[in-house]
Amino acid sequence: MANGGREALTPQAARSLVDSVDVFIFDCDGVIWKGDKLIEGVSEALHTLRSLGKKFVFLTNNSRKSRKQYAKKFSKLGMEINEDEIFTSSFAAAMYLKLNNFPTDxxxxxxxxxxxxxxxxxxxxxxxxxxxxxxxxxxxxxxxxxxxxxxxxxxxxxxxxxxxxxxxxxxxxxxxxxxxxxxxxxxxxxxxxxxxxxxxxxxxxxxxxxxxxxxxxxVVVGKPSTFLMDFLLERFRIDVSRMCMVGDRLDTDILFGHNAGCKTLLVLSGVTTLPALLDPSNSIHPDSYANDMSHFVQLLSQ
Amino acid sequence: MANGGREALTPQAARSLVDSVDVFIFDCDGVIWKGDKLIEGVSEALHTLRSLGKKFVFLTNNSRKSRKQYAKKFSKLGMEINEDEIFTSSFAAAMYLKLNNFPTDxxxxxxxxxxxxxxxxxxxxxxxxxxxxxxxxxxxxxxxxxxxxxxxxxxxxxxxxxxxxxxxxxxxxxxxxxxxxxxxxxxxxxxxxxxxxxxxxxxxxxxxxxxxxxxxxxVVVGKPSTFLMDFLLERFRIDVSRMCMVGDRLDTDILFGHNAGCKTLLVLSGVTTLPALLDPSNSIHPDSYANDMSHFVQLLSQ
CATH class of the missing domain: 3.40.50.1000 (HAD superfamily/HAD-like)
Structure with a gap:
């Protein structure tokens, strides 16, 4: 991205980002919802991206629920998300043990x-x-x-x-x-x-x-570790450069994107504030940033 | 000390240490007791040092009890220690606030x-x-x-x-x-x-x-911070070089001694093991070490 994460996303940059991406990887807390409340306009924004043929992954560090429980949460909030579109750090922990042949006894x-x-x-x-x-x-x-x-x-x-x-x-x-x-x-x-x-x-x-x-x-298995990236690559069989991580945290979401080699979009609807992003002491810069998912998608039609 | 903390204390080094010290600062957990049990021979060892005219301070990072409660604990274990010989990290926290004029409202x-x-x-x-x-x-x-x-x-x-x-x-x-x-x-x-x-x-x-x-x-007020050292210096009005910190932990007790500029004696009756002390990765070395307080005092008569 031209603005290197230090300027807000422009309509042109938003369209260019969408054109260059097939899969959006969304963090949940602070991007999709806060606690049990959807962030305003998220449902419509995701609908728009789906209608453009984009594929979704929901990748959350929140280990309190299982993938099945998260699918139920989405459903309760009025969004139909398939269990296998959801990747949690609790799932990552189980997969880490399995792949390392942790004995079942x-x-x-x-x-x-x-x-x-x-x-x-x-x-x-x-x-x-x-x-x-x-x-x-x-x-x-x-x-x-x-x-x-x-x-x-x-x-x-x-x-x-x-x-x-x-x-x-x-x-x-x-x-x-x-x-x-x-x-x-x-x-x-x-x-x-x-x-x-x-x-x-x-x-x-x-x-x-x-x-x-x-x-x-x-051993950390959730973001910013890229442990789950192999699962995503196998699932979609596309180049990582055509994926974009959308998150509200610099030290987990955006760092994960950098570590994985995909594009990164920060939304300011969660933990990271604009002053924190722009602070000279911050060394983690997203490719671009927007206020929230709704703002990002609105830019596409401007 | 000649052995630089990498060799056990010799009888001669023990006598030389005692001659050069007026005040012994003792850690409690792992030096005097473990939990509610006195470490074997501690009472007799301290009696010997007292009879040689040495003064004592008990300096513990354990904040669970107040100084008054520690005096009671000593008494229950058969040792008469005055409340004002005891310095705890809980006392240090209160003193830190007082010295920094923390408002009472x-x-x-x-x-x-x-x-x-x-x-x-x-x-x-x-x-x-x-x-x-x-x-x-x-x-x-x-x-x-x-x-x-x-x-x-x-x-x-x-x-x-x-x-x-x-x-x-x-x-x-x-x-x-x-x-x-x-x-x-x-x-x-x-x-x-x-x-x-x-x-x-x-x-x-x-x-x-x-x-x-x-x-x-x-802000850390207990060991290895030397925040309480000013209180000790005012109490005894002797040069810090005639004090010796006796402890079982390298990263708190011995480091405190180094930070304060006093002598240091490690006892192996608590957290630090001999292999841990001698491990090449350890960078904190006491002036000398002994198995426990009893061993240290026995060396004096050999």
Whole structure:
């Protein structure tokens, strides 16, 4: 793009972008919706792009739901999106284990929500932890010994609204004491638009806590890691240069686009503000940016 | 020290160390006790050093208790230690606010335990959060708005066995939305001997989680920060070179000693193992090391 991400998209640049792209990869939180509310004009904007023959992928770092649960969410919001158009970081975690031949007689400890457990189950893995450990607590008393399951071979950490010290110590012990135990992060987003009214701490916070206790860095499977890109390339069998990542975050969405080698479009309807984008300290620049999806599509007819 | 921390202390080096030191600064977890159990021989070792005219300071990063509560703990374990010989990171947090003229009409939000709240109260500050927020939870639903107190002017984060997503978001909102709100960490220890049988995630984990969500680094008041050193120097009015920091952690205790300019003795009765000390990747070297306090004092009579 001519403006190198430092100027707003022009009508001409918008048309040129659409002409050069076959597949749009959309982030969800901050692009499609905020919490449980669609962002204004999104439905119509996507309809327009579909009518131009564009294909869609929805690629979210939010691991709270499974792909099936996300398809239901879209449907509830009045958009018919197929389950196999949706790629979540919870799915990525399950796929990572599968592709690395993680043995099915080992268990996975989950610091996260239902979405991760569901995706693990779908590929045949037994998981423990997750929501059921959200109500557990410990008492730091001298005689107390915190036991853990020695058959846990991987710990997956994602966004967890029921994060607590119990889960932190469970993850810590598995990673430190079970030989070869994998440490996988769905993503490291610091915050996210988890409700329509506010930003909330993201999975990165839970990942940082566990990472601090084990003094190790995790394998990240969600954006900006391009782990899922091979699945997308196989699905569409087109050149990555004819794909465009549309997202609201520089350090996940736009960086993913750069890492993957596709085009990038930032929308200002989520986490990133215009001052943050233009701040001299920011080193991640999208090819172009627009206020939101509706604005982007409106430019096409100007 | 001649051996530069890569060889065990010899009897001669032990005697030379004791001769050159007037004040021993002891870390507690891993040096004096593990959880609620005294480490073997500590009481006798300290008795010997006292009888040689040495003065003591107990300097702990553990913010769970106040100085008064620590004096009680010493007493319960059969050691009479005066409250004003004890310096905790919870005390350091309160002192930091006081020395920076933090206004008493502002509140402090605490991610941590009773010790922090008590020390804040002793210097006249009103705090909210802490243990009472440990049972609170939130539901990430679209219509939910998480409100916070706009009169919070500082967030203090320490070790918190009741850490949860509620506190994480509370701290996040105060730091992001209350103008000028301070972000103070008692310490950043990744783990600690909080019980006698196991290591547990330390305050560093909670600090990392909050730091990730606000995308800011905190002011650290506990070790390895030398913030409390001015208090010690005023208390003893001796040259810092005649003080020796005795600790079990390289990245807090020994680094504190280096930062402060005093002598350093590592004991292997806590977090740091001999292989970790001698590992080529370790760049923090104590002046000398011994197995534990008992071993150190035994060397004096050999």
């Amino acid at each position: 080992k268990k996975v400890y989950v610091v996260g929500e239902e979405g991760i457990k569901e995706e693990l189950k779908l590929v045949g893995y037994e998981s423990i932890g997750g929501p059921e450990d959200g109500k557990k607590s410990i008492q730091l008393e001298s005689s107390f010994f915190f036991d853990h399951d020695k058959s846990v071979g991987a710990v997956v950490v994602g966004l967890d609204q029921h994060f607590n010290y119990y889960k932190l110590q469970y993850a810590n012990l598995c990673i430190r004491e079970n030989p070869g135990c994998l440490f996988i992060a769905t993503n490291r987003d610091s915050t996210g638009n988890l409700t329509s009214l506010q930003e909330w701490p993201g999975a990165g916070c839970m990942v940082s806590a566990v990472s601090c206790s084990v003094q190790k860095e995790p | 502002k509140k402090v939000y605490v991610v941590g335990e009773e010790g922090i709240k008590e020390e804040l109260k002793l210097v006249g500050y009103e705090s909210i959060g802490g243990p009472e927020d440990g049972k609170k939870s939130i539901q990430l639903e679209s219509s939910f708005f998480f409100d916070h107190d706009k009169s919070v002017g500082a967030v203090v984060v320490g070790l918190d066995q009741h850490f949860n997503y509620y506190k994480l978001q509370y701290a996040n909102l105060c730091i992001r939305e209350n103008p000028g709100c301070l972000f103070i960490a008692t310490n950043r220890d990744s783990t600690g001997n909080l019980t006698s049988l196991q290591e547990w995630p330390g305050a560093g984990c909670m600090v990392s989680a909050v730091s990730c969500s606000v995308q800011k680094e905190p």
